[in-house]
Amino acid sequence: MGLAKRIIPCLDVTAGRVVKGVNFVGLRDAGDPIEIARRYDEQGADELTFLDITASSDERDIILHIIEEVANQVFIPLTVGGGVRSVDDVRRLLNAGADKVGINTAAVTTPQLVADASARFGSQCIVVAIDAKQVSAEGEPLLWHVFTHGGRRDTGLDAVAWAKKMESLGAGEILLTSMDRDGTKIGFNLDLTRAVSDAVSVPVIASGGVGNLDHLVDGVKKGHADAVLAASIFHYGEFTVRQAKEHMARNQIEVRL
Amino acid sequence: MADIAVIDYGMGNLRSVSKALEHVAPQLDIVVSSDPDVIARAGRVVFPGVGAMPDCIHELESRGLRQAVTEAAQSKPFLGICLGMQALFESSEEGNCAGLGILPGRVLRFPAEAMVDDKGEKLKVPHIGWNEVHQSADHPMWSGIPEAARFYFVHSYYVEAGNPDFVAGFTLYPFAFTAAVARDNIFAVQFHPEKSQAAGLTLLANFVMWDGQARSNVCGADACL
Numbered sequence: 001m002g003l004a005k006r007i008i009p010c011l012d013v014t015a016g017r018v019v020k021g022v023n024f025v026g027l028r029d030a031g032d033p034i035e036i037a038r039r040y041d042e043q044g045a046d047e048l049t050f051l052d053i054t055a056s057s058d059e060r061d062i063i064l065h066i067i068e069e070v071a072n073q074v075f076i077p078l079t080v081g082g083g084v085r086s087v088d089d090v091r092r093l094l095n096a097g098a099d100k101v102g103i104n105t106a107a108v109t110t111p112q113l114v115a116d117a118s119a120r121f122g123s124q125c126i127v128v129a130i131d132a133k134q135v136s137a138e139g140e141p142l143l144w145h146v147f148t149h150g151g152r153r154d155t156g157l158d159a160v161a162w163a164k165k166m167e168s169l170g171a172g173e174i175l176l177t178s179m180d181r182d183g184t185k186i187g188f189n190l191d192l193t194r195a196v197s198d199a200v201s202v203p204v205i206a207s208g209g210v211g212n213l214d215h216l217v218d219g220v221k222k223g224h225a226d227a228v229l230a231a232s233i234f235h236y237g238e239f240t241v242r243q244a245k246e247h248m249a250r251n252q253i254e255v256r257l
Numbered sequence: 258m259a260d261i262a263v264i265d266y267g268m269g270n271l272r273s274v275s276k277a278l279e280h281v282a283p284q285l286d287i288v289v290s291s292d293p294d295v296i297a298r299a300g301r302v303v304f305p306g307v308g309a310m311p312d313c314i315h316e317l318e319s320r321g322l323r324q325a326v327t328e329a330a331q332s333k334p335f336l337g338i339c340l341g342m343q344a345l346f347e348s349s350e351e352g353n354c355a356g357l358g359i360l361p362g363r364v365l366r367f368p369a370e371a372m373v374d375d376k377g378e379k380l381k382v383p384h385i386g387w388n389e390v391h392q393s394a395d396h397p398m399w400s401g402i403p404e405a406a407r408f409y410f411v412h413s414y415y416v417e418a419g420n421p422d423f424v425a426g427f428t429l430y431p432f433a434f435t436a437a438v439a440r441d442n443i444f445a446v447q448f449h450p451e452k453s454q455a456a457g458l459t460l461l462a463n464f465v466m467w468d469g470q471a472r473s474n475v476c477g478a479d480a481c482l
Binding site: 001003006046072076077097121123124172173202204227256 | 272273276277280307308309369372374378379380381382383384385386387388389405407409410411412413429430431449451452453454457458
């Protein structure tokens, strides 16, 4: 027995509420972030990820208060991402109680931020979030590009090469979201997940598309993910985190039960 | 005089350590401090830390805390966490720097060529996540914690203890490395009890009640109350 594969519920937060949409549109309210965080902790979540999807910068402080409150009550690792643009943003989130900070668009616009933040706070707390979408046509060799701005802007960067570059700059983990799958409930993009996970030596968290518990198993077994992230299957009571872990354990995946 | 001082030397998130201690011991006065006097007068000391070892030693020196840490490690219940455990040893491969030299042994990086599990699959570095801690010595700090309980780890370097008698717990990744050390009033762990849910909170609760005596087998934390 060794290191367990992690299950990480993801809470998209805006205006102080947890929401979830399909492909970043059509947001649906899922509840109070602090209550939801406590529930997942009780169910045995290995970590929690909060994504601040607030558009306006004057509402950014809301997430800091939420993290402070969650960190006072929940004693598992907390990752926070969304709108992180500077070393100062990283510092504020860590001081509020985040253990890791996710850097997404800013890693593309200013890769040096990843280097600076990991040099200052340690690689262990810098998660680079990569939103990837398949750009190769059917029959062509598989190719995925990094997208930014909620999946609307193609950077032209090869997602696998980008993940390796982020590792070399100091990313301690890669949070890999398949933009074509996010919110669709048809399962992770396993080819993408495996290509990235096999290419880097840091852990990869698979995200985007989970609709049932077999998808989580596939993410680990076929996608070679070190951790699996999901939102809607937990938010709306379809499955508990514990059910997900028991299902993975039945499929010979080591989990913390 | 604070009941517990959490040493602040600018390395990492100390808030989560103090919050977890407040959670298990709401009646105690817990301070996060970089003042050597406060640390010297505190009843117990926690030495946490994340980040790189050379920065850790540099920050301790530049803040005038090296002596305070060394004295606390000789005199009162002392809990090292993660980098705060590694810094107690003689040297580290990370930046080839000297440690505090309070315990014999060195800190090594997980060697890339060894990072394969028994099924031939690649093991990632950093070692991030929940792994089993095997208790290799009886100790009051393990009271109420099952053998092979999982704790949360996040590190790329590990301790190779110079004296196996001081190893209180080990973890497999893929080889056995030191997850906990104990000597006299010192207990130090590679994992993060403040992020290890119930098992971690139990360990912190044990620390709050620990008299600083190693291996008092007859008296677990519960029995002492």
